[in-house]
Amino acid sequence: MKQNSEIYLCKLHYLVEDRWDCMNTGYINFNSKNEMILIEKETSMEVFAVSVNQQYNFTFDEEEAIQFQFNDYYALSFQSKQGAQNVWNKIQNILNEEDDDExxxxxxxxxxxxxxxxxxxxxxxxxxxxxxxxxxxxxxxxxxxxxxxxxxxxxxxxxxxxxxxxxxxxxxxxxxxxxxxxxxxxxxxxxxxxxxxxxxxxxxxxxxxxxxxxxxxxxxxxxxxxxxxxxxxxxxxxxxxxxxxxxxxxxxxxxxIDECQLMLIKIVLSNKNHDRLLRVAIWISQNTLKILKNFLLTLLINSEISISQLQNFLQKYVQFLKNSKIQIKLLFIKNQESMDYMKLLKIIQLIHFKDEILLKIPTMILELVISCLQNYPINFRKYIISEHQQVLKYPLFNLIVENAFKNDLYLEILKLLIDNTSDEQNDTLNCFLSQFYPKLSQYNSQEFKVEQKTQFVEISLGLARNLKTSVKEVLILNQTTFKIGFILQENNKILQTKCLQFFKIMILQRDEDLNKQIIMALPNLISPLLVYKGLRENLIFSQLLEIIKIIYEGGNQNIIRQLEQELKQWEQHSNYQKIQDIFKTIKNNCLKNQFSNLASESKPQHQINYNVVDDEIDLFKSVQGHSTNLHKQPLKKLVDYDDEIEVISKKTKID
Known part of the structure; x- marks a missing residue:
């Protein structure tokens, strides 16, 4: 077609509320990508382009008008009937060749x-x-x-x-x-x-x-x-x-190999082939979802998530992306002469609205990944192990860890990975511990926000729940207990609860190496107790008292001595006497229970199972349950316990 030929002069119309508005005047032409373009008559600049394919429903009414649906309805009205026919013939040729492999x-x-x-x-x-x-x-x-x-x-x-x-x-x-x-x-x-x-x-x-x-x-x-x-x-x-x-x-x-091709190779390796879905997902990977580094699609296919639902969603998203830029451009063109402030403001709002949608797409995909981890952890583990490469071990771990403190969904994925660790994943867990956890442990400096400290504590808590030898070594090497002690000073109830859960797990291990780490953190356990002046039923205060009780029940004299020495350094504090009395009470009760258990030949008190729970209400009930004697016995009665313990002690020495 001859460019800027008068027979191809036409007007581009845009359907608005059942009426056709003229948007621009120019010449129709076609480029090598089989796109129909409109070249503006006055400026000779390309102002509109649409790909010629079946999905846009091109029609010709044989009266100099060609219509098509490109998100919205458009029409081309030609001054020459011959020009309209030539353009329509060209469109027909492209559409007929669209599926021709030859x-x-x-x-x-x-x-x-x-x-x-x-x-x-x-x-x-x-x-x-x-x-x-x-x-x-x-x-x-x-x-x-x-x-x-x-x-x-x-x-x-x-x-x-x-x-x-x-x-x-x-x-x-x-x-x-x-x-x-x-x-x-x-x-x-x-x-x-x-x-x-x-x-x-x-x-x-x-x-x-x-x-x-x-x-x-x-x-x-x-x-x-x-x-x-x-x-x-x-x-x-x-x-x-x-x-x-x-x-x-x-x-x-x-x-x-680019990201698109790499994703395709991984899907082929999974021995699955969903052709239409692949084409859509490849297009997306080239445009907006690069944060996933191509791990998404294999994961979804392996996890048996509804392919048809995902395909439908992705197709709509692709169509939206194709239309977004051209729609915004057309709106600007339409309003540039009038410079109507309110209309331009609406355009800006539209751009922000579309950006908002684009930001939500990766979030939706990450939520699907989380769903896979929650429902199909075996498939996910297999995929992680298959990602071992010569140049970079487990790149999915790299991706997740790098984004864990920037995106809550990535953090959730990382925590699920840690919680679902199994024997067959030892290599991946060891890789995470050696390469990535030391980086995470640096995120507790005073410059970081409460959210980032919470993330560090949550990951450490997940590791503590599965305390293998390799995990213990890494926690000690990075002084995790000591650092979480500092984080405990934050005036944030949720964060403090998670810190105390971590301490509870560590203390219950009754491990000499871990005990040394606990001793280093004792000052940070004492200071929150001294600050609190309210009712004892406060959740954080109760959890702290439970930890003190567990220390006394463990009977490790080194920790107990260090705990009491640390408390003694606060003699000048206004709340010191109250806390010291509580410590005495807890210690006496623990001694009484230990002698009682020895008499009945029952198992030692420190073997009692303590359940670390995430729910704050359950944890509060657990604390109250362990502290029943503490709350129900009046202070005067505790003096009697002291006398009884002293009598038993003397009798033991005489025997």
Missing amino acids: SIVLTPVNENNLPLILETMNKLVQSGNQAKQILSSYLLNKKDYLDMLIIQFNKLEQNNNQGLLQIMCQIVKNIVTVSEHELFQILLSDQYYLFIFGALEYDEEMTKKNFVPHRQFFEKNAQFLQVVQIKSKERLKTIHFIYRLQYLRDCGLAYY
Whole structure:
């Protein structure tokens, strides 16, 4: 079509409340991406563009008007009937070719044509997903084209033609870029995989230091060992395919494969293939959901979440994104001359509204990931373990930890991962403890907000609940107990409750190494007790008293002595005498119970099971339950207990 030809002059109309408003006047043209564009008559600038495809419902009323639905309703009215007919014919041709896999024909393979083949492929790869799918389908239907490439590649190697070998490498990289499940199956089959990896050996961008040629690695270094003989040929074929695909991801093209392609490879590795969903999700991964680094889709498929529901949601989201920018642009164009302040304000509000929606999309996806962890932890663990890579161990851990203090949903995922740790995950947990927890433990400085300190305490509490040897060592090395003691001083009830839960777990371990850490934190347990001057039934105060009771019940004289010495340093405090009396009462009750248990040959008091609960009300009841004698016995009666204990002690010495 001749650009700016008068027969293609038309007006663009926009349907508003059952009437057509004229938005602009200009010339219709088409670009290489099969987009219909409007070039403004006065400025010769492109002011409107819409992709020509079936979803926009193009119609022609044969009276110089072409209508289409692009989120809203639009119409083109031409001054020339011939121009309208020509434009409609062009639209029809594009729509008819939309699903035609044979709409491209690659140049025959020979030395002279290799640069032209590469140029054609580059254009297709850069033209978007539809062009990539066309190229992929062409290669699937023309398998002999791959055979011709192999023959040409062997000739180039014999002649040591380095220039053309590098072009062949770029061609192979393009082929990998457009590959989906079926094409990957062909490329990495026994017939073709050595050609693919052989061509990638000539990649100039690959670091050559200590480089082992891919073909040499497969033919000499890689060994396939069978503990149990596998008789099924299909099973063996699948095993080899998965290994080669992982090698391609981690070694062959680790630096080159983009996020979209990496996600696709991971889905292929899961042995699932939902074609329509893939196309939508790939488009999203290229635009807005990069925070997930492609882990989302495999996780969702493996977790058996409704694919149809997700697909419907994603399709609507894609349509929304495509229409957002053009709608805002049109509104500006429509109002730029009048400069109506209220209208422009509405446009700005619309932009903010759309931004709000865009921000909610990743949140929805992260909530789905959390749902997977809550309902399908086994699948999630398998996926974590499969993410081991040569360059970076467990990249999903990297992603989650890096964002844990920036996003509450990532933090929730991290806590669920820690809570669902099992024996088979020891490697991943150890990796987390050695590489990431030391970074997290730095987040308790005075500069950080209460929310960030809460996050650190919650993660530490999750680790404490599953106190393996490796966890204990890391908690000691990073002085976690001491740091949480400082955080306990925050005037925040929820945060203090979580800190005290952590202390309770640590003290109940009755471990000498942990006891040393507890002694360091004792000053931070005493100071909140002295500050409180209200009723004893206060939740935080009750929890602190329960911890003091557990210390006395444990009978560790070193901790008890340090506790009492620390309290004595506060003799000048106005609340000192009251707290000292409470300590005495708790100590006497514990001694009485211990002598009573010894007399009845029951198990030691420190073996009583204490339930650490998250719910504050339950925890409060638990505290009151342990402190029943403390609250019900009057102070005068406690003096009698002292006398009884003294008599028992003297009798024991005489015996």
